[in-house]
Amino acid sequence: MSRTSNQADGDVVRDFLSVADLLEEPRLARLYTNLAREDGAAVQDVMDDIDLAQGTAYSYVNRLVDAGVVEVTHDEQPRRYAAREIDLTVTTTAGDREYTITPALIDAVGRRKMDADIDTYIDRHGVSGLATALTYAVARERGEVTHRLMADDLTISPLAAEIILQALRPVVHEYYEIEESGASLDALHADDRDAADDA
Known part of the structure; x- marks a missing residue:
């Protein structure tokens, strides 16, 4: 999900909106991070690490799939999921700073509540x-x-x-x-x- 300056503005905005929840919700960020560490993990494999109820874990995974930052790697039960690489550069509203949203930053945000x-x-x-x-x-x-x-x-x-x-x-x-x-x-x-x- 790396974006460069030659991408259409709509694609960049859509990509930013797809990762914005990860930066606002530490549990989503932790789920993304765990799926990034485990290449092709089932929800059951990661939900205990994040201390999520099963229904919540599946709901979160579906949100991440819908956002395009997680993909289904194995469609048969139990489904397996993998996180897509995120590399999106953002400029602050004041225009004075630029930063890149990476898996490391998402991981750091995910550690917020811990x-x-x-x-x-x-x-x-x-x-x-x-x-x-x-x-x-x-x-x-x-x-x-x-x-x-x-x-x-x-x-x-x-x-x-x-x-x-x-x-x-x-x-x-x-x-x-x-x-x-x-x-x-x-x-x-x-x-x-x-x-x-x-x-």
């Missing part, structure tokens, strides 16, 4: 803010930025930056390849302490 730090960050900065934080979290794990740089860039406190970076760390390691040769978190913290001592 992780108070992600929930608080979305409440304060919205999904676009979470997408930006996810970009910094990837860079942080690769040893390219520190939480202080993120805090300065986004005009948030260093503590808020550190909290969301830690909360997003499991998502980063699940979806992105992080080379072992990159700086560790301990090395980044040491760099931060050295910089504070020099100031």
